[in-house]
Amino acid sequence: MVQPQPSGGCTLQWELTGEETVGAEGQGSLMASSQGSMRVPPELAGNEVVNRLITDNHQLREALKRSNDALKERCEEMERWQRRSREEREFLSCRFQEARTLVQRLAQENQSLLGQLNHSISQPGSPSVGIPKETGNQSQDQELKCTNAEKNVLMDSPEVLNETVLTGRAEGDADRHTMPQSLPAEGSNEFLKLLKSHKEKLEEGMGALRRRNEELEKEKTENEKERENLLATVEQLRSKLKLTQNVGVTEESVQQTGALTVPAERYRELQEKLDCLQKNSVQRDRTEALLKQKEKDFIQLTKDSEALRAQVTSLLGELNERQNWLETSEAERRILEDKLCKKTERLQNLERDMEQQKKQHSVTVDNLLLQTQNLETALKNERLVIVEERRKLAQLQHAYTCLFQDYDKKLKSEKQANQRGGEVDTLANRLAEAEKALALKQDLIDKLKEETERLRATLETIPVLNAQAEIYKMDFLAEREAREKLNQKKEELQEELSKALVEIDRLKQEGTSRARIEEMQQRHLEDYRPRPHPPPPAAPGAAMFNPAQPPSARRRDDDQDELPDYRCPKWFLSSGLSELR
Structure with missing residues (x-):
């Protein structure tokens, strides 16, 4: 009979205890690497691929968090920009309403001045002998004031035109989505109509003044003829008086005294008429001077109106050009806004899909974690059973050694019994019983060895878990590739957004340059004021x-x-x- 070696059980027990220690160390390292974010089975804790996947997952989560924060900041910036643009639109609309009220007030004042001019023109102004000189001067002063008021309105009309153009542009910038395109053109047409009406009324006034001048000329010729007749009669009377003085006949003087009384009265009347004619001539000279002055003013007004007409045509051309450019920029802005809306919607859809994928992956990870936990509990139970069986095996080995020692003692005692001779049978019976017990113990040991082999076979099922981990790795790599694609799309959207912002900045810079050009034009318009003496051509x-x-x-x-x-x-x-x- 061969004596068993107790060292084999010790080596097996040491191997199992080493595996337990390695599993505990791997589990600790895995928990340290995952930092409490994910629970991993202790069998996979020491795998570098699993650790790398966990770190990549953590980095991807941080990248997604940063990208979400950046998108939130961009959305906040867009909201602030929209709020600023809305405030600018409201401010420009208020300024446009103020400019519109100013234009209406100026139009009412212009209509009142035109009514005063028509009223002053429609008054009967034919001079007569008995009209005093002061009333004529007052009417002429009123006419001059009316013409000066009209001239001032015409001179101030470019500023009104510029205000209407600027307010029209401001309203175009404020109401980009619902901008009436005919507003600046209507303002310019109204100004042209106003200029035409002023010109027609001035022409009517000048025609009335010409007719009045013709009437005055006719009266002047009639007065001159009457004056010549009166002078001729005076000369005749003087010659008659000289003849009467030369003759010296008293009878004729007495006879002619009665006849001379009538020419003396006639002479006084003629003298009064002569004074009136002199006054009328002075008044006529003044009216002629005023008429020449008005003609000069009318010529100056026609020149100014031509200059204003050229200026209005140039402004209308520039306004149409700016309007077309503004429409094109508005269309481009709308296209960019549509693209931005589409990209944001697409990004939101992608984010929703990503969230759904995250939820699905989290559910799958939770299921795998539950499976691993169940496997860990089963493995722990099997390990406890194995430890208990090992303890029993160690007890059996100890009992076997004790029995073997007893057997040696019994053999020695049998030898002694053989020597003694009487105790052989009893010792043989005890030996048979001991052999039976040994056989039973050997069967138990065989069963325990089979059980250990079966447990080792169950331990060999760990590659199945490795295969599952490989599948999870493939899924995770596919997810990481999808996220990389999403990040690329986000970067493309970010580049498009930056391009759109650059385009908006360029449009703003062009708007500021346009405002500077308009300020320069306004300054040139203010410098180009009409002087009393026109500049040489x-x-x-x-x-x-x-x-x-x-x-x-x-x-x-x-x-x-x-x-x-x-x-x-x-x-x-x-x-x-x-x-x-």
Whole structure:
């Protein structure tokens, strides 16, 4: 009979205890790496792939959190920009309402001044002999005031036009979505109608003054004829008086005294008429001077109206150009806003899909964690059973050694019994019983070995879990690739948003440059005020030299033979800027 070796059980027990210690260490390292975010089975805790996947998952979560924060900040910036644009629109609409009320008030004042002018023109103004000189001067002063008021209205009309144009542009910027396109054109048409009505009324006034002048000329000729007749009669009377004085006949003087009384009265009447005629001539000279002054004013007004008409046409051209440019920029802005809305909707859909995928992955991870926990509990129970069986096996080995020692003692005692001779049978019976007990113990040991082999086979099922981990790894890699694609799409959207912001900044800069150009134009308009003496016209062959102008444009300017005498400096500025562009 062979004696068993107790060292095999010790080695098996040491291997199992080593595995337990390694599992505990791997579980601790895994918990330290995951930082309490994910529970991993202790068998997979020491795997580098699992640790790398956990760190990648953590980094992806942080990247998603940062991207969400950045998107929130962008949304807040967009909301602030929309709020600022809404406030600017409200401010511009208020300014437009103020400008509209100002234009209406000026139009009412203009209508009142036109009514006063018509009333002063419609008053009967034919001079007679008995009209005093002061009333004529007062009427002429009133007419001069009316004409000066009209001239001031015409001179102030460019400012009103600029205000209407600026308010029209402000309203166009304020109401971009519901902008009436005919508003600036209607304002310019109203101003042209106003200029035409002023011109027609001035022409009517000048016609009335010409008719009045013709009547005065007729009266003047009649008065001159009457004056000549009176002078002739006076000369005749003087000659008659000289003849009567030369003759010296008293009878004739007595006879003629009765006849001379009547010419003396007639002489006084003629003298009074002569004084009246002198007064009328003085008054007529004054009216002629006033008429010449009014003609000069009318010529100046016609020149100013032509200059204003050229200026209005240039402003209308520039306004139409700016309107078209504004419409194109508005269309581009709307297209960009539509693109931005579509991209934001797409981003929201992607975020919703990502959230759903996150929820699905979290559910799958929870299920896998539950499965791993169940497997861990089963494995722990099996390990406890194995430990209990090992303890029993150690007890059996100890009992076997004790029995073997007893068996040796019994053999020695049998030898002694053989020597003694009487105790052999009893010892043989005890030996048979001991052998039976040993056989039973050997069967139990075989069963325990089979059980340990079965447990080792169950431990070999861990590769199945490894396969499941590989599947989870593949799913996680697919998810990471999808997230990378989402990040690429987000970066593309971010680039498009930055481009849109750059375009908006460019539009704002162009708006500021346009405002500066308008300020320069307004300053040139303020500098170009009508003087009492018009400036001398420029030479017909002179042309403005621009060093930045291309030679083709200079040849085109040289080819223009005839240019208008009155050209707006704003027109020069706008043409120079367009050529520079």
